[in-house]
Amino acid sequence: MSNNPIYLALDLPRLDAAEAMARKVASHIGGIKLGLEFFCAHGHHGVRELQKLGLPIFLDLKLHDIPNTVAAAMQAIHVLEPAIVTIHATGGRAMMEDAKAAAGENTKVVAVTVLTSLDSDDLGAIGIKADPMEQALRLAELSQAAGLDGIVCSGHEVGAIHKQWKDGFFVVPGLRLPDGKHSDQKRIVSPREARDAGASVLVIGRPIRGAEDPLAAARAIEATL
Numbered sequence: 001m002s003n004n005p006i007y008l009a010l011d012l013p014r015l016d017a018a019e020a021m022a023r024k025v026a027s028h029i030g031g032i033k034l035g036l037e038f039f040c041a042h043g044h045h046g047v048r049e050l051q052k053l054g055l056p057i058f059l060d061l062k063l064h065d066i067p068n069t070v071a072a073a074m075q076a077i078h079v080l081e082p083a084i085v086t087i088h089a090t091g092g093r094a095m096m097e098d099a100k101a102a103a104g105e106n107t108k109v110v111a112v113t114v115l116t117s118l119d120s121d122d123l124g125a126i127g128i129k130a131d132p133m134e135q136a137l138r139l140a141e142l143s144q145a146a147g148l149d150g151i152v153c154s155g156h157e158v159g160a161i162h163k164q165w166k167d168g169f170f171v172v173p174g175l176r177l178p179d180g181k182h183s184d185q186k187r188i189v190s191p192r193e194a195r196d197a198g199a200s201v202l203v204i205g206r207p208i209r210g211a212e213d214p215l216a217a218a219r220a221i222e223a224t225l
């Protein structure tokens with residue numbers, strides 16, 4: 001894995017546009033994150049096309065189902081040899097154990113704890129009484145016990161989780177520069193704050209993709225790290 005922790009979230013529906021964006025900023029990112037929008041539209045073919053750029057691929061599929069189904073999905077993407085794959089920690093310990101067992105040796109399996117688009121009120125509305133910090137810590141502990149490589153959390157929780165899981169691999173989205181738009185993200189920090197708190201990977205999408213000059217934006221963010 002490169003020393004640059006920035007993974008560009010390529011949430012774009014068109015393959016040619018995604019390829020062009022990735023090429024444009026390739027020298028200022030450490031990897032490419034492909035999510036549901038991209039994978040549902042372009043599947044294995046799309047992943048293989050982007051692999052041609054030579055950057056590690058993070059498949060952010062956030063798998064969440066019964067253990068057998070998630071393990072089968074992991075086996076189906078094994079051939080793509082992704083560097084990182086996400087599942088949801090709320091799928092439970094057995095699901096996480098089976099997902100890890102089905103993944104390739106060189107694939108890091110990380111579990112989403114609490115989505116960065118949720119705050120305490122949102123958790124309350126789905127019946128979770130804990131605040132995002134408590135819930136993320138609980139799910140990080142469960143993910144570690146299930147043998148996963150790490151977790152996804154916001155920059156608010158990564159420092160506390162890092163203290164209890166020293167060699168964990170921590171993916172942090174919800175990153176914004178101080179004057180940036182929050183959009184649908186509720187628990188945000190700056191890329192530098194997340195890195196200083198222990199993030200292994202910084203997931204950045206709109207602050208780069210949506211910039212007037214994505215290359216300049218990627219370069220500027222990299223310079224803050």
Ligand SMILES: O=c1ccn([C@@H]2O[C@H](COP(=O)(O)O)[C@@H](O)[C@H]2O)c(=O)[nH]1
Binds near residue numbers: 011204
């Ligand atoms: O809790 C999570 C988990 C995943 N994501 C993903 O990260 C990117 C963030 O994009 P921005 O444009 O920088 O907001 C996006 O692909 C999400 O699906 C997340 O934001 N939060």
